[in-house]
Amino acid sequence: MEKTAKPKSRLCTLCNEKRAALKRPKTLEQICRECFYTVFEDEIHRVIVDNQLFKPGERIAIGASGGKDSTVLAYVMSELNRRHNYGLDLFLLSVDEGITGYRDDSLETVKRNEIQYGLPLKVVSYSELYGWTMDEIVKLIGLKNNCTFCGVFRRQALDRGAALLKVDKLVTGHNADDIAETVLLNILRGDIARLGRCTSIITGEDGPIPRCKPFKYTYEKEIVMYAYFKKLDYFSTECIYSPNAYRGFAREFIKHLERMRPRAILDIIKSGEDFRISTSTKMPEQGTCERCGYISSQKWCKACVLLEGLNRGLPKLGIGRSRGINSEHNANTKQANGTQSLQSKQCGSLDF
Amino acid sequence: MQLTLEFGGGLELLCDSVKSHNINVDPQDGEKQLTMKNLLSWVRTNVIKERPEMFMKGDSVRPGVLVLVNDTDWELSGQLETVLEEKDNVVFISTLHGG
Ligand SMILES: [Zn+2]
Ligand SMILES: [Zn+2]
Ligand SMILES: [Zn+2]
Numbered sequence: 001m002e003k004t005a006k007p008k009s010r011l012c013t014l015c016n017e018k019r020a021a022l023k024r025p026k027t028l029e030q031i032c033r034e035c036f037y038t039v040f041e042d043e044i045h046r047v048i049v050d051n052q053l054f055k056p057g058e059r060i061a062i063g064a065s066g067g068k069d070s071t072v073l074a075y076v077m078s079e080l081n082r083r084h085n086y087g088l089d090l091f092l093l094s095v096d097e098g099i100t101g102y103r104d105d106s107l108e109t110v111k112r113n114e115i116q117y118g119l120p121l122k123v124v125s126y127s128e129l130y131g132w133t134m135d136e137i138v139k140l141i142g143l144k145n146n147c148t149f150c151g152v153f154r155r156q157a158l159d160r161g162a163a164l165l166k167v168d169k170l171v172t173g174h175n176a177d178d179i180a181e182t183v184l185l186n187i188l189r190g191d192i193a194r195l196g197r198c199t200s201i202i203t204g205e206d207g208p209i210p211r212c213k214p215f216k217y218t219y220e221k222e223i224v225m226y227a228y229f230k231k232l233d234y235f236s237t238e239c240i241y242s243p244n245a246y247r248g249f250a251r252e253f254i255k256h257l258e259r260m261r262p263r264a265i266l267d268i269i270k271s272g273e274d275f276r277i278s279t280s281t282k283m284p285e286q287g288t289c290e291r292c293g294y295i296s297s298q299k300w301c302k303a304c305v306l307l308e309g310l311n312r313g314l315p316k317l318g319i320g321r322s323r324g325i326n327s328e329h330n331a332n333t334k335q336a337n338g339t340q341s342l343q344s345k346q347c348g349s350l351d352f
Numbered sequence: 353m354q355l356t357l358e359f360g361g362g363l364e365l366l367c368d369s370v371k372s373h374n375i376n377v378d379p380q381d382g383e384k385q386l387t388m389k390n391l392l393s394w395v396r397t398n399v400i401k402e403r404p405e406m407f408m409k410g411d412s413v414r415p416g417v418l419v420l421v422n423d424t425d426w427e428l429s430g431q432l433e434t435v436l437e438e439k440d441n442v443v444f445i446s447t448l449h450g451g
Contacts, residue, residue, distance in 0.1 A: 010428070022425035030428055068361070068447075177447075224361065224418055224447045225425070236362040236446070251448065255415035 014039070021229070025219045025262035033229055040226055044214055045080050051201050053212050056087035059167040061209075063158055064092040064113065064121070066106030069173030071113060071234040072223050073215060077171065078117050091165050092117075095157045096125035097150060098133025106235040116233065124161040126153055130307055141315040152302045156294055162209040174213045177220040177254060180265045183272035184250050196276035199269055206286065207295050219265065221258075353377055353386055353438050357399065361446035363417070366400050366407055373399060388421070389432040391442065407444070416448045 010030055012020050018032035024039075031039070047053075054060065062077060064070045074092060081088050094110050097103050107123065114121040127133045130153060138146050162170050179199060186195035197203065202212045215223065227234055257264040288294065289301035296302070309317030357373040364371045377394050379386045389411060396404050408414055412432055419426040420443040426434055436442070 019424070020428055021423065023427040220416075220447045221418060224445055228360070228418075228420070228443075228445060229423075236360070252415065255448075259415045 022225055025221050025258065026217075026266065028262070036222075036225070036229070040218075040222055041076060041079065044076055044218060045084060047201070047217060048080065048086075048214055051212075053171075053202065053214060054086055054088055054169070057089075058087075058169060059089040059091065059165065061091045061093040061122075061162050061165050061167040061170045062119070063170055063172040064094050064110045065173075066094070066109035066113070066235040067173070068224055068227050068234045068236060069175055069178075069215065069220075071109070071232050072227050073171065073173040074113055074117055074119060075230070075232055077214070078119060090119050091167060092119045092121040093158065093161045093165060093167075093170070094121065094123045095154050095161065096123050096127075097154065098126050098135055100135055103134075109233060109235040112233055122161055122165050124157050124164070126157065129153075129157055129160060130303070132307070132310055137310065137315075140310065145316075149306055152306055156301070156303045159207075159209050159294070167209065170209050170211045172211060172213055173215055175215040175218050175220050175223055176265050176269060177251075177258075179213070179216060179272070180254050180268040181247070181250050183268050184254065185247065186272075188250070192275060195272055199272040199276070216269070217266065219262075353379075353436065355391070355436060355439070356441045357395065358441070358443045359445075360443065361418075362448070363407060363444050363446045366402055366404070368401055375399070386436045387432065388419070388426065388430075388434040388436065388442075391436060392432070406446075413444065414448075416446065418445045418447060419443070420445075 010020055012018050012032035012035050013029050014031050014035040018034065020030035021033045022036060023030050024036075060077075062070065062074050064074055074090075077088075078090055080086065081090060092110060092114055094107060096107060110121060110123075113119070125133075134146065134150060137149050141149070158170060182198045183195060186192075186198055199216075201216050202210055204210050226232075254265065254268070286295050286297055289296040289299075289304055291300050291304045294301045294303065300308070305317060306315075309315050353376070355375050355377060357375055359367060359371055359373075367373070375398075377386065377391065377398075380390060383390070392408060392411065392413065396408055400407055406414065407417065413419055419431075421429055421434055421436070422441050423443070
C-alpha cells in the first residue's frame with residue numbers, strides 16, 4: 001500500500017487538485033509534483049530564452065561530473081531542446097582527474113547518463129593532458145594545495161575537451177546556492193572584480209569557449225528534489241581530496257540563511273550583480289601561453305607553471321603569488337593568475 | 353512502530369553505506385506519539401555510525417539536508433512536529449555533497 005501524505009499537507013496552490021509535495025524555497029508556494037516539474041523546467045527555459053544563451057544549430061557541451069547538478073542539467077537540457085526546438089547538438093563532457101574510488105565511480109554514472117539521455121560523451125583525463133593524475137599529484141604535494149591543481153587543471157581540461165568536441169559553448173551546473181556562495185567568498189577576499197563577474201550568466205565570451213549557467217537562479221533544494229522525484233541516477237560522494245574548509249563554512253552559512261529566509265540566496269546574487277557597474281579594476285590583456293597556446297595574460301599559463309613545478313620536483317611553484325617563470329610580467333598583471341579563480345566549485349563538488 | 357528510513361546524497365556514508373533501513377521504534381515513555389523530533393534523536397543514537405554533525409545540528413537536521421515523509425517535503429507537515437505513523441517512509445537527502 002502506498003503511504004499517503006500527512007493530513008496537514010494541503011492541496012497544490014497551482015492546480016488545486018493534487019496534494020502538495022514540496023514547498024518552493026523561492027516563492028514559498030506549496031505545490032504538487034507535476035506542477036513542480038512544470039515550473040522548474042519552465043523557469044529554466046525562461047532563463048535560457050531571456051538571456052539568449054543559445055542559437056539554433058549550436059553545438060553545446062554539458063560539463064558532466066556525474067553529480068546532482070550536472071545530471072539534472074543534462075536531463076533538463078535534452079528535454080527542453082526537444083520540447084522547444086532549440087536546435088542544439090548536445091554533448092556530455094567529463095574530466096577524469098585520476099582519483100581512485102571517486103572519479104572512476106562518478107564516471108560510471110556519466111556513462112550511464114550517456115545511454116539514458118542519448119548524449120555522446122567525451123572524457124578528457126589529467127594523465128593524458130598533463131602526464132599526472134590527481135592521485136600522483138597528491139602523493140607528491142600532500143593535501144594542502146591540491147585544490148589549486150585540481151581547479152586550474154580542470155578549467156583548462158574542460159576547454160580542451162570542448163575544443164576537441166568543436167562545441168560553441170560549455171554549460172555548467174552551477175546553481176543559485178553556488179553563485180551566492182561565490183559572491184560571499186569574493187566579498188570576503190575583497191575581490192571586487194571577480195565579485196561582479198561571478199554572477200554573469202555567460203562568461204569567457206572573449207576566451208576560446210564561452211561558458212554559461214542555465215541554473216543561475218535554480219535553488220539546490222529544487223535540483224535535489226527534482227532528481228529525487230524523477231529518480232535520476234547521480235553520484236554523491238565527497239571528493240576524497242577536498243579540504244576546502246573555508247568554502248565549506250560559507251556554504252553552511254548560506255544554508256542557515258536559507259532556512260531562516262529562503263529568498264536570501266537570490267538577494268545575495270542580486271547584490272553581486274549590482275556590484276558589476278562599479279568595477280574600475282582593469283582586466284589584464286589576454287595573450288596566449290608560450291608553452292601550450294592556452295589563453296594567458298602571462299608568459300606561461302597557470303597550468304604550465306604548476307606542471308613545471310611538478311616535473312621539476314618543486315610543486316610549490318605557482319601556488320599563491322606567481323614567482324619565477326612569469327616574474328618579468330608580474331608588475332602590472334599580478335591579479336590575473338596569482339589567485340585561484342573562485343568561479344569553479346571546490347574540488348569536492350566537481351561540477352566545474 | 354515500523355518505519356522505513358532512506359539515506360541519500362552521501363548521507364548513507366554515515367551509516368555504513370546502507371541506504372535503506374527498516375526500523376522498529378516506539379514512542380518514548382509517557383508519550384503517545386512519535387514525532388520527527390523523537391525519531392531524529394533515535395536515528396542519531398541508533399543508525400548514524402560516524403560524524404553525526406554531518407546529519408544533525410541541534411535537535412534538527414543540519415541545514416542543507418532535505419527530509420521527506422512519505423515522499424512529501426517535511427516543510428509541509430510541520431518539520432520536527434510531524435507525527436509519524438506505522439509504515440511511514442522517511443527519506444533524508446544531503447544537498448551538500450557532490451556537484
Ligand atoms: Zn499542482
Ligand atoms: Zn600553458
Ligand atoms: Zn581537489
